[in-house]
Amino acid sequence: MDLIVGQGHSYGFYWWEQGGPKSHPTWTKHIIDESFSQAHALLLTEIDGEMQLITGKRYRGHNGNDPGSYDSVVVYAYTLDRKTATFKRHILSMNGTASAGTQFIAADLDKDGDMDLASAGKLGVHIFENLRIDNVPKVMREQHIPLEQIWPFEGEGPIVQQENGRPDLVKNNNENRQ
Numbered sequence: 001m002d003l004i005v006g007q008g009h010s011y012g013f014y015w016w017e018q019g020g021p022k023s024h025p026t027w028t029k030h031i032i033d034e035s036f037s038q039a040h041a042l043l044l045t046e047i048d049g050e051m052q053l054i055t056g057k058r059y060r061g062h063n064g065n066d067p068g069s070y071d072s073v074v075v076y077a078y079t080l081d082r083k084t085a086t087f088k089r090h091i092l093s094m095n096g097t098a099s100a101g102t103q104f105i106a107a108d109l110d111k112d113g114d115m116d117l118a119s120a121g122k123l124g125v126h127i128f129e130n131l132r133i134d135n136v137p138k139v140m141r142e143q144h145i146p147l148e149q150i151w152p153f154e155g156e157g158p159i160v161q162q163e164n165g166r167p168d169l170v171k172n173n174n175e176n177r178q
Contacts, residue, residue, distance in 0.1 A: 004032070006039025006055055009066045013039050013055060015087070032078065032087045037068025038100075045106040047115045048132050053078040053087070056100035059122050073099045073123065092117070098126035112136070 003016040013033040020026035040058040044051065056075035057068070064070065075093040080086075092098070101121030109116040109127060112135045117128035 003027075004042060004044075004053065006042055008038060008040050008058075008061060011035075011037045011068055030085075033076070033089060036074050037071060038062075038066060041100040041103045041119065043104040043106060043117075045115065045117075047077070047106070047117075047130065050079055052090075053080070054092070054104050054106075054117060056093070056098075056119075058100045058102070073097065073121075075100060075119070075126075075128070092128055093126070097123040098128070099123050110136070 002018050004014070005016065006013045011034050012031070013036075015030040015032055017028045017030060018025050019028060036057045038058040038061040039055045040061055041055060043054040045054065046052070054075070054077050057071065057073050059073050060069045062069070072095045073093070074091070074095075075098050077090040077092055078087040079090065081088065098119065099121035101119045104117055104119045106115050106117055108114060109118065110129060112133045114130040114133040116130050119126055119128075
C-alpha cells in the first residue's frame, strides 16, 4: 500500500511508493508538488467518473509560524495517470480566499447529480460547485446572489432607517447644508 502525504508544517506534497517484501518494506519518495506549503487536508474522491486528489494550502496553519504561512492560498485537484505514474494538477482556486483548512468534503450539495466540494479555513467557508451538470437557469442562480437583493429579505423584519451612530460621537453633516 502506498501513501500520499502533505507537509502540514512546510512545503511539499508527496507519494511514498511501497516496495520490497511485506516483511521488510521499502519506501520510494516521489514529488507530486512542492510549490505550496501547509497541505493540511487531503481528499481522494471520484468526480465526473475520474479519481481526483484534492488538497491545497492552509492559510497561517500555525498562526504564521511555518514556512510559507503568508504565501498565496491555493486549492488544487490532481488526477493520476496510472500508465506513467504521474499526477496532473488542476487549479480549483488560486490567490483567492478558498483554502484547504483542515478537511474537504465531497457531496452533491446542490442535488443536481454531480459531486461538489466544500472546505472551511481561516479565510471562510467555500463551496466548489461542479457545473458539469447545471440544471439551474441563470435567472434563478442570479436571484440567489445576496449582493443583488434588496435588504432585508422577506420575513427578516421591517426596514430600519440607517443610523449614523451615537449622536454625541458623530458630527451632524446637515449643519453645513443650506
